Structures are given as C-alpha cells and as structure tokens.
Amino acid sequence: MDNEKLPAPPIIDFSEYNEDIQDYLWPVIVKYYGKPDIEFFASKSEIIKSFQLLDKLYEDDSDEPITIGNRTFELKNLNFIQFEGRTYDFS
Incomplete structure (x- = not known):
C-alpha cells in the first residue's frame, strides 16, 4: 500500500480568478x-501555478517538492494544503 500512487488532488476551475485579483x-x-500548521500568504497566481505543477508531479509519479510563492514543501507526510476555502488532501 505504501507504493500505491495517490490520486492527484483535483484542480478546480478558478472561475472567480481574473487579472484584477x-x-x-x-x-x-x-x-x-503530527506537526503544527504552517500559515502564510501568497498571490492567487502563485497558488494556481503551484497546483498546476503539483498535478504534473502526480502524473509523472514524482516526489519533487512543491513550491508556493517563496516556500518549498516536501510531499512526504503532507496531510493537506488549504487556501481560500479549498482543501487539498494528500492522505
């Protein structure tokens, strides 16, 4: 079970996203x-770019870290990433 590939988190159409925001x-x-929450702020364009990269990493079965803004996160032991009311589970 440890070697099973997890399904990619869903990439939602960000219909409310536009150039103004x-x-x-x-x-x-x-x-x-088992760790405390990590809280920070990033632009929506950086967040969307990160989740598009994450989708590609899942397709390629890669364990490369994901970068959101200027922060990098390892995928190992990642529980979830949440922003603007959206939660992406990695369990």
Missing part, C-alpha cells in the same frame, strides 16, 4: 501529520 495575497495553510 491575481496579485492579491491569500492565506495558505499547510499541514503535515
């Missing part, structure tokens, strides 16, 4: 199992 800063929460 692309540089606004949005709260992001990253949670690893």
Whole structure:
C-alpha cells in the first residue's frame, strides 16, 4: 500500500480568478501529520501555478517538492494544503 500512487488532488476551475485579483495575497495553510500548521500568504497566481505543477508531479509519479510563492514543501507526510476555502488532501 505504501507504493500505491495517490490520486492527484483535483484542480478546480478558478472561475472567480481574473487579472484584477491575481496579485492579491491569500492565506495558505499547510499541514503535515503530527506537526503544527504552517500559515502564510501568497498571490492567487502563485497558488494556481503551484497546483498546476503539483498535478504534473502526480502524473509523472514524482516526489519533487512543491513550491508556493517563496516556500518549498516536501510531499512526504503532507496531510493537506488549504487556501481560500479549498482543501487539498494528500492522505
């Protein structure tokens, strides 16, 4: 079971995203199992770019870290990433 490939987190059509708000800063929460929450802010364009990269990493079965803004996160033991009311589970 440890070697099973997890399904990629869903990439939602960000219909409310537009050029006027692309540089606004949005709260992001990253949670690893057994660790305190990591909270920071990133632009919506950076967040969307990160999740598009994450989708590609899943397709390629890669364990490369994911970068959101200027922060990098390992996928190992990652529980979830949450921003703007969306939660992406990695369990």
